[in-house]
Amino acid sequence: MICFDNLSKRYPSGFEALRNVSFTMEAGEMAFLTGHSGAGKSTLLKMLMLMERPTSGNLLINGKNLNRLSTAQIPMYRRQVGVVFQNHQLLLDRTVFENVALPLQVSGYPAVEIGRRVRAALDGVGLLDKERERPMTLSGGEQQRVGIARAVVHKPRILLADEPTGNLDPELSSEIMALFRRFQSVGVTVLIATHDISLINRMQLRIMRLEDGGLTDDGATYGGY
Amino acid sequence: MAATDKNGRETTPRGASGQNISFAHRWRGYKSHHRATLSDSLTKMLREPMQTLMTVLVIAIALTLPAALYLTVENVKALGSNFESSAQITVYVKRQANSTAIETLAGQLDAMPGVISVSFISAEQALLEFKALSGFGSALRYLEDNPLPAVFLVQPLVTDQASLAQAETIIAGIRELPTVDAVQIDMGWLQRLHSLIEMGQKLVLALGFTLGLGVLLLIGNTIRLSIQSRRDEIIVIKLVGGTNSYVRRPFLYTGLLLGLLGALIASIMLFSCLMWLSSSVETLANLYQSNIVWGLGLMGFLALMLLGATLGSGGAWFAVSRHLRDIEPR
Numbered sequence: 001m002i003c004f005d006n007l008s009k010r011y012p013s014g015f016e017a018l019r020n021v022s023f024t025m026e027a028g029e030m031a032f033l034t035g036h037s038g039a040g041k042s043t044l045l046k047m048l049m050l051m052e053r054p055t056s057g058n059l060l061i062n063g064k065n066l067n068r069l070s071t072a073q074i075p076m077y078r079r080q081v082g083v084v085f086q087n088h089q090l091l092l093d094r095t096v097f098e099n100v101a102l103p104l105q106v107s108g109y110p111a112v113e114i115g116r117r118v119r120a121a122l123d124g125v126g127l128l129d130k131e132r133e134r135p136m137t138l139s140g141g142e143q144q145r146v147g148i149a150r151a152v153v154h155k156p157r158i159l160l161a162d163e164p165t166g167n168l169d170p171e172l173s174s175e176i177m178a179l180f181r182r183f184q185s186v187g188v189t190v191l192i193a194t195h196d197i198s199l200i201n202r203m204q205l206r207i208m209r210l211e212d213g214g215l216t217d218d219g220a221t222y223g224g225y
Numbered sequence: 226m227a228a229t230d231k232n233g234r235e236t237t238p239r240g241a242s243g244q245n246i247s248f249a250h251r252w253r254g255y256k257s258h259h260r261a262t263l264s265d266s267l268t269k270m271l272r273e274p275m276q277t278l279m280t281v282l283v284i285a286i287a288l289t290l291p292a293a294l295y296l297t298v299e300n301v302k303a304l305g306s307n308f309e310s311s312a313q314i315t316v317y318v319k320r321q322a323n324s325t326a327i328e329t330l331a332g333q334l335d336a337m338p339g340v341i342s343v344s345f346i347s348a349e350q351a352l353l354e355f356k357a358l359s360g361f362g363s364a365l366r367y368l369e370d371n372p373l374p375a376v377f378l379v380q381p382l383v384t385d386q387a388s389l390a391q392a393e394t395i396i397a398g399i400r401e402l403p404t405v406d407a408v409q410i411d412m413g414w415l416q417r418l419h420s421l422i423e424m425g426q427k428l429v430l431a432l433g434f435t436l437g438l439g440v441l442l443l444i445g446n447t448i449r450l451s452i453q454s455r456r457d458e459i460i461v462i463k464l465v466g467g468t469n470s471y472v473r474r475p476f477l478y479t480g481l482l483l484g485l486l487g488a489l490i491a492s493i494m495l496f497s498c499l500m501w502l503s504s505s506v507e508t509l510a511n512l513y514q515s516n517i518v519w520g521l522g523l524m525g526f527l528a529l530m531l532l533g534a535t536l537g538s539g540g541a542w543f544a545v546s547r548h549l550r551d552i553e554p555r
Contacts, residue, residue, distance in 0.1 A: 051554050079466035106467035110253050
């Protein structure tokens with residue numbers, strides 16, 4: 001599903017954010033991406049979102065080389081991907097419903113279908129009763145769950161999460177992880193960037209470690225930190 | 226026989242219409258999205274009523290000025306066309322010309338291109354008219370013979386500057402004719418009127434162009450500010466796979482609405498001005514027995530709305546294509 005092939009990213013400033021990163025994730029696989037801040041986690045996710053283009057190397061999604069996608073094709077690609085942002089990126093002047101509906105609206109779904117899917121997604125994260133509220137009136141955990149609902153409402157094949165449990169207590173973190181597990185169980189490829197060691201330790205998953213832009217450790221070696 | 230449902234309507238097999246349904250679905254989604262975008266743009270404009278009102282008023286004034294000047298020019302033109310009937314060429318026939326020569330001349334004048342009508346006043350008729358009008362009737366009796374020549378009144382076709390020039394060649398041609406003694410014309414003031422009208426028309430274009438450019442820039446700037454204040458929203462939309470045209474759409478609608486509202490208010494302003502002026506204009510029109518064009522009319526109104534819509538969406542397009550490119554998720 002996801003295949004990094006010797007990918008490097010060097011910024012114009014000379015900073016090398018990613019060096020010769022190679023790894024493969026199968027469809028329906030779930031993995032952690034970890035490392036210190038500045039190690040390249042965010043850059044790697046940006047590559048997957050086509051927010052950045054690699055300096056060298058290839059990134060293949062479902063066998064398709066993203067380097068070959070033109071700027072005009074980027075929106076179509078992004079519709080296959082769901083992203084949970086660290087700072088949740090919710091629009092504060094819109095209701096929870098409208099926020100979650102956004103990915104469907106941009107794809108041109110009819111209103112009835114949007115209503116059905118948004119409620120299903122909100123039900124999935126346990127926020128069906130909050131659809132009319134604005135993000136500011138919600139707690140941090142609820143905001144994060146709205147972000148997750150928005151990331152999965154269009155049934156993406158790939159789900160990316162950047163520090164999804166950033167400021168949440170352990171109980172909320174496990175709830176969110178359980179949510180991710182559920183998406184994985186229906187065949188979604190899930191990649192979670194985090195430096196929350198306790199979270200990683202609790203889950204028996206593949207862990208990829210980035211250090212200074214290079215992949216230093218890749219395997220199911222959970223724990224042991 | 227085709228299958229029928231319980232109401233007697235023909236039912237189509239499902240498989241064949243599957244594609245159509247999905248297309249109809251998509252089309253409905255697209256339409257409802259446009260409707261939603263339009264009402265969303267309107268809501269956002271109404272949320273800042275003063276800001277919107279100011280913008281719309283400036284657009285309205287910028288459209289009213291050239292439109293008012295245009296109406297003035299058109300009306301002066303209508304007045305002028307009334308006077309054009311008075312652009313007459315008086316052709317004095319040589320005293321010694323006999324009736325055959327006069328008939329020949331009548332034929333020659335009639336055959337000239339650009340001549341609408343020719344009328345003849347014989348020397349006798351002229352004398353009678355003069356007697357009746359001048360009051361010198363008794364004094365004229367002492368004259369041995371008629372001092373007045375026969376006269377042709379030639380009316381050239383004069384509608385604009387070009388036909389005025391044509392009238393000049395007609396006059397030159399008449400002068401060449403053997404039985405013609407003298408030609409008298411008074412078209413100098415008509416020429417002046419025509420050049421004034423032409424200048425007015427050019428002024429309308431220049432003013433219209435300048436102010437139109439102003440409207441374009443104003444709407445562009447309004448949209449630019451609106452883009453900046455919705456930066457976060459644009460980024461999120463792009464991240465969830467919104468195309469550039471999706472992002473552009475609400476701003477284009479805002480520009481379109483601003484332009485249309487501006488044109489509407491401009492029409493109202495013009496109409497109010499006309500109402501205010503109407504009594505004095507009617508007097509003027511009666512004095513000149515003129516059928517004045519006056520108001521914008523339906524076509525003029527529609528043209529103004531179209532202009533507003535074009536400037537509005539054009540300005541928005543200009544701003545959007547310049548500033549949206551800079552907003553990419555980083």
